[in-house]
Amino acid sequence: QIYNLSLTRTATVILGQGARGVIGVGRVKTPTLAIVCKRELEIRNFVPVTYFEIVATAKIAAGEFKMRHAPNEKILKRENAEIVAKAAEGFEGRLGVRVEDKKQSPPKLHDLPSLQKLCSSRFGWSAAKTLEVAQELYDGQGKKIITYPRAEVRYLPESLIADVPKIVAGLQVGQSFKTIPVPVPPVIRRGASGTFYEKGLEGASHHAVIPNVNTVDTLREVWPRLSIDEKKLFDVIARAYLAALMPDFRYRQTTATLDVKGFPFKATGRQPIDLGWRAAFPEWQPADEKGDGGQLLPAMRDGETARLHNPTVETKETKPPPRYNEGTLIEAMQNAWRFVEDEVLRDRLKEAKGIGTPATRAEIIGGLKRQDFLVAQGKNIVPTETGLKLFGVLKEADPALVDPGVTAQLECLLDDVVVGKQEMVGAIDAVCDVALRIIGKLKDGSSAGGAPLLGPGFGGAGGERPPTPAMRRFVDILARQKRIKPPPGYYTSGSICRAFLEQHAPKKAGGETATATATATATATAAAAAAAAAAAPASKAAPPEQVSGTEGAPVRKRRRAADTTAAAPPPKRAARGKKPRRPAFGNPPVKAPGLHMHDVGRNTPLKIPYGNKEVAQKLGARYGADGWYAPPGVDLSGFKENGWL
Numbered sequence: 070q071i072y073n074l075s076l077t078r079t080a081t082v083i084l085g086q087g088a089r090g091v092i093g094v095g096r097v098k099t100p101t102l103a104i105v106c107k108r109e110l111e112i113r114n115f116v117p118v119t120y121f122e123i124v125a126t127a128k129i130a131a132g133e134f135k136m137r138h139a140p141n142e143k144i145l146k147r148e149n150a151e152i153v154a155k156a157a158e159g160f161e162g163r164l165g166v167r168v169e170d171k172k173q174s175p176p177k178l179h180d181l182p183s184l185q186k187l188c189s190s191r192f193g194w195s196a197a198k199t200l201e202v203a204q205e206l207y208d209g210q211g212k213k214i215i216t217y218p219r220a221e222v223r224y225l226p227e228s229l230i231a232d233v234p235k236i237v238a239g240l241q242v243g244q245s246f247k248t249i250p251v252p253v254p255p256v257i258r259r260g261a262s263g264t265f266y267e268k269g270l271e272g273a274s275h276h277a278v279i280p281n282v283n284t285v286d287t288l289r290e291v292w293p294r295l296s297i298d299e300k301k302l303f304d305v306i307a308r309a310y311l312a313a314l315m316p317d318f319r320y321r322q323t324t325a326t327l328d329v330k331g332f333p334f335k336a337t338g339r340q341p342i343d344l345g346w347r348a349a350f351p352e353w354q355p356a357d358e359k360g361d362g363g364q365l366l367p368a369m370r371d372g373e374t375a376r377l378h379n380p381t382v383e384t385k386e387t388k389p390p391p392r393y394n395e396g397t398l399i400e401a402m403q404n405a406w407r408f409v410e411d412e413v414l415r416d417r418l419k420e421a422k423g424i425g426t427p428a429t430r431a432e433i434i435g436g437l438k439r440q441d442f443l444v445a446q447g448k449n450i451v452p453t454e455t456g457l458k459l460f461g462v463l464k465e466a467d468p469a470l471v472d473p474g475v476t477a478q479l480e481c482l483l484d485d486v487v488v489g490k491q492e493m494v495g496a497i498d499a500v501c502d503v504a505l506r507i508i509g510k511l512k513d514g515s516s517a518g519g520a521p522l523l524g525p526g527f528g529g530a531g532g533e534r535p536p537t538p539a540m541r542r543f544v545d546i547l548a549r550q551k552r553i554k555p556p557p558g559y560y561t562s563g564s565i566c567r568a569f570l571e572q573h574a575p576k577k578a579g580g581e582t583a584t585a586t587a588t589a590t591a592t593a594t595a596a597a598a599a600a601a602a603a604a605a606p607a608s609k610a611a612p613p614e615q616v617s618g619t620e621g622a623p624v625r626k627r628r629r630a631a632d633t634t635a636a637a638p639p640p641k642r643a644a645r646g647k648k649p650r651r652p653a654f655g656n657p658p659v660k661a662p663g664l665h666m667h668d669v670g671r672n673t674p675l676k677i678p679y680g681n682k683e684v685a686q687k688l689g690a691r692y693g694a695d696g697w698y699a700p701p702g703v704d705l706s707g708f709k710e711n712g713w714l
Contacts, residue, residue, distance in 0.1 A: 071497070072096045072479070072504050076470070079508045084462060092459070093440070096476050097402075097425045098433050099463065102442050103471035104401050104408070105393055106452045106460035115389035118143075121150035125157045125334065125380040127327070129164070132367035136327060136377065139335040150382045156330045157380040165326040166371040172317040175346035177223040178264060178277035179309050181427035182403045184218075184302070189396025192301060193448050196395040196431035201682070202302050203278070208696065210676060212299075214284050214291055215306055217275045219428045224269035225276050230257055232282040233314060239285030240307050243292065249349050255314035264313045272488040279310045308349045316345040323366050327375060334377070338366035392449040399430050402473075409474035422484060424476045467510040475503065536566035547573045672698040673705060675713050685713070 076094040084092055093099075123138035138157075144150045179187075184203065188194040194202075203218035233255050240246045258264045270276060280303075284291070295303065319342040327334045347353070393401065401407070402425050406418035425433055434450070437443040442456035452460070463470040482499055485491035536544075541559065544566055548555045551573060559566045675697040677685045689703035697713075699705055708714050 071500050075504050076507060079511050080463070080466070080470075083511050084466060094463070094470060095433075096479060097429070098437060099471055100405070100424055100473040100476045101398070101402060101433055102437055102452065102456055103460055103464070104473060105398065105443060105450060106457055106471075108390060108393060109452050109457065112389040112392065117389075118145065118387045120145050120385055120387065121147055122383045122385060123150055123153045123157065123380055124383060125154075125377040127164075127325075127334075127336065127375045127377055129367065129369055129373055129375050131369060134325075134336055134338070134364060134366050136325070136334040136336045136375075139333050147382065147384075153329075153332050154380040154382050156332055157334070157377045160329050160377045161374060162327050162329065163372050164369060164375050166369050166373070167324045169322050169324075170319065170342065171322055172319045172345075174258070174262060174317055175312040175315060175349075176309065178225065178279060178313055179306060180220040180223050180277055181218055182221075182399045182430070183223065184278065184305065185431070186396030186400050187305060188302065189394045189448065192298075194298075194395075195445075196399055197435055198298075199302070200428075200431055202298050206295075206299055206303055210678070210696075211294055212284075212291055214281050214288060214303060216277075216279055216281055218278055219426075220273075220275045220278050221422055221427045222270055222273040222275075223277045224266040225264055225279065226270055227259070227265045227267060229276070229279075229282075230265055233257070236280050236282050236285050237311065237314065239282075239288055240280060240311065242286075242289055245304060246307060246311065249308070249311050249315075251311055251314055252316065256316055258313070272484055278306055280307055312346040312349040315349060316343065318345040318347045319343040323369070325366065325369060325375075327377075329377065336364070336366065338364045340365060392446075392451060394448045395431070395434060395450060398434060398450055402430055402433075405473040405477035405480075408472070409477070411474075414474070414478070418474070418477045418481060422480065424473055424480055467507050469503070469507055469510075479503065535561050536563045540566050540570065543574070544569055672700055673703075673708075673714070674698050675708055677713055681711075681713075 073095050077091065080092040080094050120143040122144070125136055125138075126133055127136045138144075138153055144153070177183075181200065181203070185194075185196040185199045188199040189196065200218065203215065206212055206215045207218050237251050237255060241249070241251070260266055261269060280288075292300070321340045321342055323338050323340070325336045341347075391397075403423035405423045406415050409415045409418060434443065437456070438445070441453055442459065443450050444453050460471060469475045479500055482491055482496040486493050486496050536559070540563075544555050544559050547570070553573075556565050556569050559569060672693075674695070675685070675690055677690060677697040685697065685708075688707040689699060690697050690708070691700055692698075699708060705714065
């Protein structure tokens with residue numbers, strides 16, 4: 070928080086120039102917004118360029134195939150393309166044929182970011198949904214069929230090699246996986262290009278996401294209890310695991326070239342020799358096998374004569390870079406080194422884990438959406454005009470504020486602390502140095518003046534703060550008393566509400582209108598509540614819901630319901646010669662009806678079915694290492710009605 074709080078306060082004071090509101094700066098949040106804003110500006114400023122390609126049909130003894138003109142640079146004038154097409158019509162020449170046998174290793178196992186990227190593109194899921202479904206597969210009641218989902222690496226330790234036969238046998242009991250031809254014994258790949266790699270786990274808390282060896286033999290019983298989404302995600306994880314234990318995909322690649330009066334033409338094609346791990350993904354086709362690159366070429370030999378006919382000119386247009394979806398944005402956060410121009414620093418940051426963590430990136434994106442800086446547009450994520458304005462102002466103030474590379478360097482320092490390569494104090498000092506440098510630049514730039522960031526156009530309609538509930542109620546009262554209509558827009562506009570009160574509210578003896586009184590009511594209430602909480606002992610401070618209320622409304626303490634667990638304070642030994650201090654406020658803990666005495670002061674375990682997370686949290690449920698529970702002091706009646714106790 071050294072970075073976030075210090076820069077948020079500085080930016081709010083200097084860039085806001087006294088306006089009401091906060092300019093939030095986050096070590097991860099702000100660069101994430103910058104990644105999306107930069108891409109959006111690239112797309113908006115992109116100017117498409119028309120170019121032309123020439124395709125002709127080549128005929129040889131064994132059949133026909135397509136050949137495409139392959140110049141070093143795009144052809145931008147149609148008349149030049151027509152010249153190439155005219156030269157290709159009826160041309161005969163000798164083919165240059167190169168045949169190579171190649172192989173391809175299986176893709177790596179999944180971590181959370183790769184799962185979020187795949188599910189976003191394939192199923193249209195948000196990053197948060199992917200994490201929620203994975204969490205349910207990990208610790209859902211009667212499930213627990215995958216390992217910890219918040220993984221940050223795509224390797225396994227070599228100690229898990231012994232579990233391979235049991236996991237494979239458990240998966241192949243099911244109809245979905247029994248047709249996948251995993252060899253016996255399975256293929257075990259070690260090292261950086263393989264599956265089992267000890268060094269790749271350095272500094273990581275959890276390995277790649279795989280099926281759980283402890284529950285895989287119960288998969289037949291668990292499967293009917295899974296939702297459709299849970300089955301989809303488990304299928305992705307299980308097939309990736311089985312593919313990692315299968316042979317390489319082997320194929321024969323043929324490349325044919327032809328010189329047409331100085332214009333090069335080319336054709337490529339591949340013929341599978343052994344599907345290997347590709348048998349685990351029968352419906353999947355890589356991008357390089359689509360179009361001309363995936364054609365099956367007839368048998369041909371080097372030096373064979375080919376004749377071209379039917380040349381055509383195709384009109385094409387350059388395209389802007391694609392917008393991010395949640396999956397590709399998380400991948401960009403993970404690979405923040407790509408945004409660094411310094412080559413030495415790029416190589417260093419490749420070893421880091423990017424900005425944010427697998428467990429926080431989805432929440433960071435969700436927070437930017439809630440703040441109206443980002444918005445979903447179909448499957449894509451785009452910045453709002455508010456987000457673009459914030460990005461522009463912060464970039465102008467100091468480019469380091471919106472530079473993912475700066476945050477990646479700080480993350481790299483923290484990673485070094487974890488593995489023992491960096492002292493904790495040194496890392497903290499480095500973060501302080503970066504924050505101080507940026508604060509200095511913001512102060513230096515403040516003398517240049519300019520419009521405040523929190524002025525009109527920022528943070529909603531008109532950029533102004535809405536009126537407090539007390540101000541709105543006072544307007545309603547005055548309107549009824551004077552039998553006039555409240556002004557249009559008073560409910561959302563603080564300035565309209567204030568102007569009405571200035572005009573119609575009775576004046577006090579000191580000349581002050583009731584506007585200030587109404588505005589100050591909520592402030593005074595909140596200040597009193599904060600002072601009471603600060604004055605109370607830390608162990609007896611009331612929870613937030615007991616001391617806070619709506620602005621201008623009296624603050625009431627919530628009564629304890631009849632069926633409620635009560636927090637029992639630990640007994641304290643009285644100091645010699647002093648009487649035990651009585652509680653400063655509140656009633657002593659009592660036994661709730663229907664609960665045994667040993668339940669007092671303890672968490673109450675709950676059984677929350679999948680899909681009821683939001684309802685459970687509204688009732689006060691929390692989630693911990695041992696599953697769902699109700700903390701002491703939470704009303705249990707709602708859980709009892711739903712049968713969740």
